[in-house]
Amino acid sequence: MSDDLLKSFQQAYRNLELLPLIQTRDLERFRVDYGDDVIAELEQLVEDSPNGDGKIIFTGHRGCGKSTLLAEFSRRSQDRYFVVLFSISDTIEMSDVNHINILFSIAVNLMYEAEALKVEIPKSTKDALYKWFATRTKTEEFNLEAETSLGFDLLKLISNKLKADAAVRYEIKQEFERKISDLIARINEIAAIIHVATKKDVLVIIDDLDKLELERVNDIYRDNIKALCQPNFRIIYTIPIAVLRDKFLRPLIETETNDQVVVMPVLKLFEQGQNRQPHAQPRPQAKNILCEILQKRIPAALIELQAVEDIVVNSGGVLRELVRIANECCRICLRLIRRKPGQAVVINQQILDEAINNIRNDFAVPLGKIDYTILQTTYQNFMPDDPKEPEFLDLLHGLYVLEYRNRKNWYDVHPIVVELLREQGFINDN
Numbered sequence: 001m002s003d004d005l006l007k008s009f010q011q012a013y014r015n016l017e018l019l020p021l022i023q024t025r026d027l028e029r030f031r032v033d034y035g036d037d038v039i040a041e042l043e044q045l046v047e048d049s050p051n052g053d054g055k056i057i058f059t060g061h062r063g064c065g066k067s068t069l070l071a072e073f074s075r076r077s078q079d080r081y082f083v084v085l086f087s088i089s090d091t092i093e094m095s096d097v098n099h100i101n102i103l104f105s106i107a108v109n110l111m112y113e114a115e116a117l118k119v120e121i122p123k124s125t126k127d128a129l130y131k132w133f134a135t136r137t138k139t140e141e142f143n144l145e146a147e148t149s150l151g152f153d154l155l156k157l158i159s160n161k162l163k164a165d166a167a168v169r170y171e172i173k174q175e176f177e178r179k180i181s182d183l184i185a186r187i188n189e190i191a192a193i194i195h196v197a198t199k200k201d202v203l204v205i206i207d208d209l210d211k212l213e214l215e216r217v218n219d220i221y222r223d224n225i226k227a228l229c230q231p232n233f234r235i236i237y238t239i240p241i242a243v244l245r246d247k248f249l250r251p252l253i254e255t256e257t258n259d260q261v262v263v264m265p266v267l268k269l270f271e272q273g274q275n276r277q278p279h280a281q282p283r284p285q286a287k288n289i290l291c292e293i294l295q296k297r298i299p300a301a302l303i304e305l306q307a308v309e310d311i312v313v314n315s316g317g318v319l320r321e322l323v324r325i326a327n328e329c330c331r332i333c334l335r336l337i338r339r340k341p342g343q344a345v346v347i348n349q350q351i352l353d354e355a356i357n358n359i360r361n362d363f364a365v366p367l368g369k370i371d372y373t374i375l376q377t378t379y380q381n382f383m384p385d386d387p388k389e390p391e392f393l394d395l396l397h398g399l400y401v402l403e404y405r406n407r408k409n410w411y412d413v414h415p416i417v418v419e420l421l422r423e424q425g426f427i428n429d430n
Helices: 002-017 024-030 036-047 066-077 099-116 123-136 144-164 166-176 180-198 214-222 241-245 249-256 284-297 305-315 319-339 349-364 369-381 390-397 415-423
Strands: 055-060 081-087 201-207 234-240 261-264 401-405 409-413
Touching: 002 284, 002 319, 024 066, 024 284, 036 055, 036 066, 036 234, 036 261, 055 066, 055 241, 066 081, 066 201, 066 234, 081 099, 081 180, 099 123, 099 144, 099 166, 099 180, 099 201, 123 144, 123 166, 123 180, 144 166, 166 180, 180 201, 214 234, 214 241, 214 249, 214 390, 234 241, 241 249, 241 261, 241 390, 284 305, 284 319, 305 319, 305 349, 305 415, 319 349, 349 415, 369 390, 369 409, 369 415, 390 401, 409 415
Parallel strands: 055 234, 055 261, 081 201, 201 234
Antiparallel strands: 401 409
């Protein structure tokens, strides 16, 4: 019994770790239908791009399900487009991302996908491209003559160098900083070769740019948005939602992308202020989606139904927070099973309370007095005093504050952080 229970919780824990859902098999097993309106909006902008080179900005709270939705959108688009979906974090050290290595990563991943799909590119052309890559990433020792037919080997080596070798990234930046047009010309050449070979337009989707620190995002976009918009094919860039509150960056991005900004909203469990009412019940549609996500990953025998619903409410409607809370519950249960073999263990209110307390403590560590004051104001007014001040944007970026959308936008404090405000005396509901 104990071994079976341990294995069941281990499997549930592994299921929860599968986030975002990228692989087709994982999408088929665990994806729940939501965000279809967002997918339709992306499809419209991609399909109706006047010159076939539209640039789309995709944003939303960290953990709201953007990566899973982009994977599903990518899968649906593959019949019509040559789709390249990649995470910037898999290619470049996140602390060193800049506009040049973003563009260089596009070139690498275009070639990688062409190899994966066995796109028929003339050998002489392919050799020339691989030599170009090898020279700029100091991989000239690679035996191009012998190994060009095994392009994965070179491309994997290049990817590893981009990820791990700061010197290579520095030299690429130095080479193209003053001649970015040369890099863009090479990217366009690769895309054109693929288009001719496949008879499909190219669509590149770059995920996880929204996970960059806000200062890094500012450096990338403030002076370099024009360069990022120059390739002659469709590209979807992700950015942090806090960028949309920046009074300089937002109009700049909207201008350069022709206002093609798509926001993936948080699932709204309550209408504004409704969760402050006694015995408030979440909106059934949003609640059912989040409950289904949990029920696909955790067998009913391992979790009480009330605990499922309470996890949903405490998530604030953010998918990653839902998984984070459930994940912490599973970790507690796994420790209990190992400490007390034979004891029946299930995720119940006691386990959930311990999990939420642990997460609340994690939230509390970085907060200072100014943060608490901003959170208090946001809780009371559903809006901070200044939604553009850096401290508020940091709280928004870190999921302390959640943005919801009706006819107009409004904000609320993460449900778990609300308890911190009560503990600190910033909220008195009596």
